[in-house]
Amino acid sequence: MTIEIQNINVFYKNGHEALHNASCQIPDGSITALLGVNGSGKTTLFRSIMGVLRINSGKITIDGQSPNVAIKNNLISYVPQYDDIDWEFPILVKDVVMMGRYSYMNFMRTPNPVDYKIVEESLKKVGMDDLINRQIGELSGGQKKRVFIARALAQESKILLLDEPFTGVDSKTQETILELIKQEREKNKIILISTHDLNIVPEICDRTILINKTVQVEGLTQEVFTKENLVNTFGNHLNYYNLNNG
Amino acid sequence: MFDFLISPFQYGFMLNALIISIFISIPASILSCFLVLKGWSLIGDAISHAVLPGIVIAYILNIPLIIGAFFAGLFCSLATGFLKNNSRVKEDTVMGVVFSGMFAFGIVMYTKIETNIHLDHILFGNLLGINNTDLKFSTFISMSVLTILLLKWKDLLVFCFDITHARSLGLNITILHYGLLIILSLIIVSNLKAVGIILSIALLIIPGATGFLTSNDFKRMLIIATLSTVTAAVLGVYISYYIDSAPAPTIVLFMTMNFLLAYILFSAKKTIYVSNKTKN
Numbered sequence: 252m253t254i255e256i257q258n259i260n261v262f263y264k265n266g267h268e269a270l271h272n273a274s275c276q277i278p279d280g281s282i283t284a285l286l287g288v289n290g291s292g293k294t295t296l297f298r299s300i301m302g303v304l305r306i307n308s309g310k311i312t313i314d315g316q317s318p319n320v321a322i323k324n325n326l327i328s329y330v331p332q333y334d335d336i337d338w339e340f341p342i343l344v345k346d347v348v349m350m351g352r353y354s355y356m357n358f359m360r361t362p363n364p365v366d367y368k369i370v371e372e373s374l375k376k377v378g379m380d381d382l383i384n385r386q387i388g389e390l391s392g393g394q395k396k397r398v399f400i401a402r403a404l405a406q407e408s409k410i411l412l413l414d415e416p417f418t419g420v421d422s423k424t425q426e427t428i429l430e431l432i433k434q435e436r437e438k439n440k441i442i443l444i445s446t447h448d449l450n451i452v453p454e455i456c457d458r459t460i461l462i463n464k465t466v467q468v469e470g471l472t473q474e475v476f477t478k479e480n481l482v483n484t485f486g487n488h489l490n491y492y493n494l495n496n497g
Numbered sequence: 498m499f500d501f502l503i504s505p506f507q508y509g510f511m512l513n514a515l516i517i518s519i520f521i522s523i524p525a526s527i528l529s530c531f532l533v534l535k536g537w538s539l540i541g542d543a544i545s546h547a548v549l550p551g552i553v554i555a556y557i558l559n560i561p562l563i564i565g566a567f568f569a570g571l572f573c574s575l576a577t578g579f580l581k582n583n584s585r586v587k588e589d590t591v592m593g594v595v596f597s598g599m600f601a602f603g604i605v606m607y608t609k610i611e612t613n614i615h616l617d618h619i620l621f622g623n624l625l626g627i628n629n630t631d632l633k634f635s636t637f638i639s640m641s642v643l644t645i646l647l648l649k650w651k652d653l654l655v656f657c658f659d660i661t662h663a664r665s666l667g668l669n670i671t672i673l674h675y676g677l678l679i680i681l682s683l684i685i686v687s688n689l690k691a692v693g694i695i696l697s698i699a700l701l702i703i704p705g706a707t708g709f710l711t712s713n714d715f716k717r718m719l720i721i722a723t724l725s726t727v728t729a730a731v732l733g734v735y736i737s738y739y740i741d742s743a744p745a746p747t748i749v750l751f752m753t754m755n756f757l758l759a760y761i762l763f764s765a766k767k768t769i770y771v772s773n774k775t776k777n
């Protein structure tokens with residue numbers, strides 16, 4: 252299975268063009284990094300894949316079919332970036348993770364014992380099983396991220412989209428997330444991670460996409476992740492992003 | 498004491514007023530929770546005002562006023578959505594233009610046309626003038642809306658909380674969006690006879706705001722919103738009888754007192770959130 256993105260242009264309602272002629276491929280059984288500065292269109296790309304934003308031209312297919320079909324088949328789970336969640340929302344940790352199971356449930360979304368078991372296991376995997384009755388705003392940055400990772404795990408989809416999962420998290424959380432993502436790769440999933448943290452890229456990402464309003468380069472990490480390409484994408488920001496290697 | 502409790506209800510109109518207040522409080526409170534969390538409180542305000550021209554036109558065409566009100570409300574929300582999607586103006590701005598325009602149009606028509614409609618009944622309701630037909634109609638709408646909300650509250654909650662996740666679950670966002678707007682219009686119309694345009698806005702904002710202040714969890718928010726509003730409805734009808742005031746505004750006063758109580762008991766922190774949301 253592959254996500255294929257062909258020459259997409261995406262405009263926001265205010266007329267701003269966030270993606271211009273962007274193309275890339277994201278295959279399964281691997282972890283793909285989506286790298287770019289703030290405002291380069293990473294979140295826009297995720298939203299386009301999810302079909303919450305209409306693409307103005309070009310084409311996105313998932314396994315040869317439209318994103319709508321993929322979504323109907325529960326193929327995609329999505330971990331939103333920090334700012335996209337309202338942290339004051341009156342909802343408990345366990346209920347957020349249970350939301351990952353809704354597509355398996357009946358009309359009224361009544362959980363069955365399997366759903367409860369999977370929610371419990373997912374919370375355990377991310378190490379949040381002792382905080383299930385907390386309101387989501389009453390957690391640290393790392394804990395918040397873990398809840399949404401748990402929700403994505405509970406959803407058991409073929410495709411995992413993670414929008415900046417490492418931003419604002421502690422190093423223990425980062426280790427946990429990295430370990431879980433590696434395990435998911437073994438299940439032959441498509442995993443796309445946007446990040447600012449360049450250090451983790453050579454460590455775990457098989458493929459890299461460099462984005463700045465358009466896809467500048469994409470391919471195997473060992474070929475794409477060169478100083479020259481990175482300077483081209485990040486420009487003067489490169490030092491800011493604290494690159495230690497390459 | 499017993500006398501004190503039942504004496505208002507020797508009058509049929511007082512009993513009707515009590516029953517209808519309770520029946521409209523329950524679904525309105527639940528809906529209010531979703532509106533506050535979605536940041537849609539102002540939409541309730543807008544639709545409530547926008548029903549006025551619908552009522553006048555329905556009068557002219559000699560069709561049930563309720564039908565005119567419903568379609569005017571729906572027109573307001575659709576027109577707002579259309580203008581927003583096709584311009585750079587923000588939603589709340591567009592909404593303000595649409596509903597005040599429609600309201601003004603309604604008033605102008607009203608003053609031009611000989612009608613037997615009382616403007617103050619439309620604006621403030623006529624809780625003591627409720628007849629059995631009104632009672633049946635309001636009960637029917639309230640119970641239908643309540644059933645839908647209780648069956649689909651989880652889907653609506655995901656829709657309010659994380660729309661991208663709702664999408665990834667394969668939920669139909671368009672149906673949820675317009676479904677909620679239609680329910681909102683229905684509730685406003687069903688409240689119209691009892692509490693009127695202006696006070697129905699209170700029923701769509703205060704319960705959710707009170708529930709929000711007191712809760713970390715949505716189920717609790719629903720329960721507190723509903724209980725506090727039903728209590729206010731019962732107290733409002735009673736007290737208005739003894740102090741000889743209009744029941745609908747008295748109910749709203751009690752709702753406001755509940756909100757203030759919640760505000761005092763549970764930190765002021767969350768209020769800022771509610772007001773930010775309401776502005777959106």
Ligand SMILES: Nc1ncnc2c1ncn2[C@@H]1O[C@H](COP(=O)(O)OP(=O)(O)O)[C@@H](O)[C@H]1O
Nearest residue numbers: 263265267269288289290291292293294295296
């Ligand atoms: N809702 C929106 N309306 C208008 N412009 C937006 C919206 N969301 C993002 N943008 C703009 O689109 C560009 C890409 O944004 P985004 O995809 O969020 O970038 P990233 O996730 O890489 O930081 C930015 O210039 C941003 O300002």
Ligand SMILES: [Mg+2]
Nearest residue numbers: 293294295332
């Ligand atoms: Mg982003």
